[in-house]
Amino acid sequence: MKNRIFLIAIYILIGCSVGLFQSVSKASPSDGDITGSIVGGFRVLPIEKPPEGKNLVLTVYRGDYIKFDIGDGIVDPDLTVPDLSIKQRLPRNPAEAPYFKMKTAGVFPFTLGDMVGTITVVEFKKPNYSEVSSKEAFELIDNIQPLVLDVRTDAEFKSGHLENALLIPVQQLQSRLKELSAYKNQDILIYCATGNRSTVASKILIDSGFKRIHNMRYGIYQWSRDTYPIVR
Numbered sequence: 001m002k003n004r005i006f007l008i009a010i011y012i013l014i015g016c017s018v019g020l021f022q023s024v025s026k027a028s029p030s031d032g033d034i035t036g037s038i039v040g041g042f043r044v045l046p047i048e049k050p051p052e053g054k055n056l057v058l059t060v061y062r063g064d065y066i067k068f069d070i071g072d073g074i075v076d077p078d079l080t081v082p083d084l085s086i087k088q089r090l091p092r093n094p095a096e097a098p099y100f101k102m103k104t105a106g107v108f109p110f111t112l113g114d115m116v117g118t119i120t121v122v123e124f125k126k127p128n129y130s131e132v133s134s135k136e137a138f139e140l141i142d143n144i145q146p147l148v149l150d151v152r153t154d155a156e157f158k159s160g161h162l163e164n165a166l167l168i169p170v171q172q173l174q175s176r177l178k179e180l181s182a183y184k185n186q187d188i189l190i191y192c193a194t195g196n197r198s199t200v201a202s203k204i205l206i207d208s209g210f211k212r213i214h215n216m217r218y219g220i221y222q223w224s225r226d227t228y229p230i231v232r
Helices: 003-023 134-144 154-159 173-184 198-205 219-225
Strands: 037-039 044-047 055-061 065-070 076-080 086-089 106-112 115-122 129-132 147-151 186-189 212-218
Touching: 003 037, 003 154, 037 198, 044 219, 086 134, 106 147, 134 186, 134 212, 147 173, 154 219, 173 198, 186 198, 198 212
Parallel strands: 044 065, 055 115, 129 212, 147 186, 186 212
Antiparallel strands: 037 044, 076 086, 076 106, 106 115
């Protein structure tokens, strides 16, 4: 009898340990775990050659537009990310560097010259941030009249936008935050074409102290498919 009780206790302990490990492994990363910083709407990733035997480990948010800032110690700046169909030689000047959209969460192995590493793409989660469908966005607009912020380009805006939307392209958002200062404690609904740039814009606003951010997950593309009104 004592042996059976002992075995049951062991099973319970193992089960609790597994559950704890799973809950920790699923926890959202802190901002300190995310590589690089947002500059002009792009996440710039500083790349230096790692110590011998170490791999490059990069972590970014889904929706980020990433650029690589190549250090002087990188001899061969050829970047290959097979799972993302990326194969490109990178310039050393960050201003000339191409950007890559991180559309899908996951872990993506890559090589950069003779270096090996992984890019982990995680979902952006914050207490004062929510992702909403086009239907939920329509209901937000109908019920609480949030500020509607369009973060696409001027040309995209002119081709069609949500009614009463304010246009601030994501590349200009950091330099134009003062225009939104009156809305720091109010609801803001952000959208772009498909939900990538709006995620970047959401993080910029939250990092700047904005409290009630709603991101339209699939952008004006889904809004249009669901036949909600567009101003042209």
